[in-house]
Amino acid sequence: MNKTVIITGTSRGIGFELAQIFVQNDYTVLAISRNTKTLEVLRHPNIKTFGIDLAKEQELEQLTHYLQTHKIKISALIHNAGKLINKPFAELSTQDFKEVYQVNVFSVALLTQKVIPFLIPNSHVVTISSIGGVNGSLKFPGLAAYSSSKGAVITLSELLAEEYKEQQIAFNVLALGAVQTEMLEEAFPGYKAPITPNKMAAYIYDFTCTGHQFYNGKVLEVSTTNP
Numbered sequence: 001m002n003k004t005v006i007i008t009g010t011s012r013g014i015g016f017e018l019a020q021i022f023v024q025n026d027y028t029v030l031a032i033s034r035n036t037k038t039l040e041v042l043r044h045p046n047i048k049t050f051g052i053d054l055a056k057e058q059e060l061e062q063l064t065h066y067l068q069t070h071k072i073k074i075s076a077l078i079h080n081a082g083k084l085i086n087k088p089f090a091e092l093s094t095q096d097f098k099e100v101y102q103v104n105v106f107s108v109a110l111l112t113q114k115v116i117p118f119l120i121p122n123s124h125v126v127t128i129s130s131i132g133g134v135n136g137s138l139k140f141p142g143l144a145a146y147s148s149s150k151g152a153v154i155t156l157s158e159l160l161a162e163e164y165k166e167q168q169i170a171f172n173v174l175a176l177g178a179v180q181t182e183m184l185e186e187a188f189p190g191y192k193a194p195i196t197p198n199k200m201a202a203y204i205y206d207f208t209c210t211g212h213q214f215y216n217g218k219v220l221e222v223s224t225t226n227p
Contacts, residue, residue, distance in 0.1 A: 002046075004028045004074050005208070006063075006115060008054060008107075009081030011035040014128070017201035018078065023047055025205070030072075032063065032111075033081070054081055054107035055099070060114055067118050074118045076208050079108045079127040079153070086142040097145045104149035109156060121168040124212035125160070126204065127153050129175045131223045150175070154219050161217030170212035174204060177223025195224070 005022050009015035010031035019029045019039055023046045031039050036049035052059045066072070083103040085096050108127060132139055133150025140147070154173050161171040177195070203222065
C-alpha cells in the first residue's frame with residue numbers, strides 16, 4: 001500500500017536525494033522547500049511540491065489545507081531543512097540567531113504541531129540534527145547559532161516522544177557528521193566530507209522506515225568524523 005511522507009529541505013542535498021529514494025520505494029512524497037524547481041523537473045507523479053518558506057508561519061497553511069481536503073494520512077515526517085551561519089560568536093547578531101532558530105527549531109515545532117493530527121499509529125518523526133548539537137562532541141568554532149539550535153531540537157524530540165507515545169508516534173533524532181552538501185560547501189569552502197548526500201539519504205530512508213520499531217526519544221550519532 002502506498003504511504004505518504006513529508007520531507008522538508010528538498011531542493012538540494014540530502015532532502016533532494018531522500019525524495020527520490022522514497023518515491024522509488026512506492027511512497028508519495030510531500031516535498032517542502034522554498035525552491036521547488038529541482039524536483040519539479042523530475043515530473044514524478046508521486047512527488048507533490050510545496051513552495052514554502054519555513055521561516056514564514058502563514059505559508060504552512062497551504063500544506064495543512066492540502067492534507068485536510070485530500071484526507072491524507074502521514075506515515076513519516078522528516079525535518080531535514082536547515083540553516084547554517086558561520087561567524088565568530090562576537091559577530092553574531094540577534095537577527096542571525098533568530099534566522100537560524102526560525103528554521104532549525106521553531107519551524108520544526110510548528111510543522112510538527114500541524115502534522116500531528118494526520119499522523120497514523122506507528123508513524124515516525126525524524127529530525128535531522130548535527131553531531132555539533134550533541135553533548136560532549138567537538139564543536140566547530142563559528143557555529144554557535146547553528147550547533148546550539150541543533151541541540152535544542154534534540155531536547156524537543158525527546159519531550160515529544162514522551163508526550164505522544166500513547167498515540168504511537170515515535171520521535172527520533174539523527175545527529176549527522178559532515179556530509180558533502182551544498183550547505184557545507186557554502187559554510188566551509190574547500191572542506192571535503194567523507195559521505196555523499198545520496199549515501200546519507202539511503203541511511204535516513206532505512207532509519208525512517210524501521211527505526212521507530214527499536215527507538216523512541218533517542219539521538220543516534222551518524223558520523224565517521226568529529227564533528
